[in-house]
Amino acid sequence: QKEVEQDPGPLSVPEGAIVSLNCTYSNSAFQYFMWYRQYSRKGPELLMYTYSSGNKEDGRFTAQVDKSSKYISLFIRDSQPSDSATYLCALDNYGQNFVFGPGTRLSVLP
């Protein structure tokens, strides 16, 4: 079993839709949970960062962590064509290194 699993997509949605992106992980030692966005031929950039279970909201983005289920989600409201990118979840086991999921490729169609 891989440490972090993510549906690779591609996921295509119409503009304005609510998007749900998910990751599952196997190691309960992970303490920090992040979502990165990566445009084609660019480096990943941080979108959201959470430490505890629960929800964290930032504009159109909401990150949700359920440590008991080892499940994290990113919701995008009112999706825009500019949101078209690959979304990577990343987990940090404090004291070791960041582990990334394989990414979900999202296309938001105008």
Add this chain to the structure above:
Amino acid sequence: GAGVSQTPSNKVTEKGKYVELRCDPISGHTALYWYRQSLGQGPEFLIYFQGTGAADDSGLPNDRFFAVRPEGSVSTLKIQRTERGDSAVYLCASSFQGLGTGELFFGEGSRLTVL
């Protein structure tokens, strides 16, 4: 610029050759990471520096891979006797403090193609 700078952006080499990839992190960032990303995959950890020392090199796939950061700033990833399977985008990232702080700032990567 103020971001992480990586050179070269593209490198094509022949099997068996030696390659160096350079990373110039954000000024003042003590932590520096190298990741490798294959097509359709997430970044795969290679090595992490805190200052000049390699705090974790457990991701280096074999002894053909080596990285240095002699003055605690610029880092060089060195690959000896390249193989076709080494073809990937090599990403460098830096962070102000390192682990547990959440944000890695990535460069745009060096795309390595081994023919």
